[in-house]
Every structure is written in structure tokens, then in C-alpha cells.
Amino acid sequence: MRKFxxxxxxxxxxxAAIVLIAFVVVAAVFSYVMLGAGFFTSQKSQEVVHTSVEQxxxxxxxxxxxxxxxxxxxxxISVLQFNLALTAGGSPVDINKTVLTYMTADEVKxxxxxxxxxxxxxxxxxxxxxxxxxxxxxxxxxxIQKGEQFVINVRLPTNLTANEKFSLEVRPAGGAxxxxxxxxxxxxxKSNLLY
Numbered sequence: 001m002r003k004f005x006x007x008x009x010x011x012x013x014x015x016a017a018i019v020l021i022a023f024v025v026v027a028a029v030f031s032y033v034m035l036g037a038g039f040f041t042s043q044k045s046q047e048v049v050h051t052s053v054e055q056x057x058x059x060x061x062x063x064x065x066x067x068x069x070x071x072x073x074x075x076x077i078s079v080l081q082f083n084l085a086l087t088a089g090g091s092p093v094d095i096n097k098t099v100l101t102y103m104t105a106d107e108v109k110x111x112x113x114x115x116x117x118x119x120x121x122x123x124x125x126x127x128x129x130x131x132x133x134x135x136x137x138x139x140x141x142x143x144i145q146k147g148e149q150f151v152i153n154v155r156l157p158t159n160l161t162a163n164e165k166f167s168l169e170v171r172p173a174g175g176a177x178x179x180x181x182x183x184x185x186x187x188x189x190k191s192n193l194l195y
Contacts, residue, residue: 080154104160117153
């Protein structure tokens with residue numbers, strides 16, 4: 001007759017079920033954490049794409065040429081004049097929230113926005129909208145919309161001399177900045193086309 005004694009060698013079904021359940025629980029927690037991280041990452045990527053599209057669609061461009069005017073008749077350029085319009089498919093831009101920064105080799109200056117000024121009464125270091133050109137029935141406010149152009153005058157903080165280079169950054173509130181880089185001509189007349 002065989003004698004049954006104490007033995008720890010046996011692995012019962014109950015123990016196997018406990019180990020299997022532990023593996024399933026650990027795998028479920030791990031997959032939940034991984035899915036949560038994936039959803040968070042895809043949501044952040046989606047926000048970045050939407051922000052990028054919004055910024056790119058609200059951009060401005062220069063329509064036509066940039067002119068330098070000698071308003072003081074001293075042989076230096078004191079006023080810049082150019083037209084701003086929306087890029088193709090762009091969202092409307094509020095010109096009142098736009099910031100212009102003027103840069104030369106010697107200075108960097110944020111220009112002040114003046115609402116009611118003419119080309120001749122514009123103060124030094126200021127800029128203004130002197131005219132709105134657009135489709136029939138265009139709004140009379142300061143929101144650049146599709147088909148409209150705003151004629152901008154900038155009274156420079158310091159006059160440009162012959163062959164002097166400058167940059168003007170036009171930064172709308174919600175879009176990409178527009179950089180305008182030009183050089184004064186060798187001979188400065190009353191009105192000058194800047195390249």
C-alpha cells in the first residue's frame with residue numbers, strides 16, 4: 001500500500017488560475033496606460049496641426065511695390081508706402097492688432113499705430129492706414145478681408161540715406177509675420193521704388 005504524505009510538488013488548478021488572472025490584470029493595466037498615452041499624444045498632435053493651420057491662414061502679403069518717399073525734400077527717405085492684403089485663402093486680419101517693427105543696422109524700433117493721420121501729418125516713428133481699396137461694399141473698419149487692400153504709410157524713426165538697407169516686420173495678432181527687406185536706391189528722388 002502506498003502512503004500519501006505531504007508534498008509541495010503539486011500545482012493545483014486554483015494556483016494556476018490565480019497566476020493566469022494576475023497576468024491578465026497586469027496586461028490590462030499596461031494596455032490601458034499605453035492607450036491613454038496614445039490618445040493624449042494624438043490629441044496634442046491634433047492641437048498643433050489646428051494651431052499651425054490657423055496661423056498660416058491668417059497671413060498678410062505685400063501687394064504691389066514698396067515705395068520710399070522723401071516728404072521733407074532733403075534727399076533722404078522719410079516715409080514708406082505699401083499695400084497689405086490677405087494671402088490666398090487667408091482669414092481676416094484686424095489691422096489694429098498688428099505690430100510693425102522697423103530694423104536697420106543701427107536700430108530696432110517698434111512703431112506706434114496712429115488712427116487718424118494723413119501722409120503729411122504722420123509723426124516720426126508712427127504708421128497708419130491712409131486708404132482702403134477693395135471690392136464694392138467692403139467694410140469701413142480695420143479688418144482686412146478677402147479682396148481688400150490697405151494702403152499703409154510708415155514714418156521712419158530715422159531717415160534712410162542712399163543705398164541703406166532696412167527691414168520692416170509686419171506681425172498680425174494671429175498669423176505668421178511678414179518680413180519686408182529693401183534697400184534705398186543710390187539716388188533718392190521725391191518718390192522711389194525700393195528693391
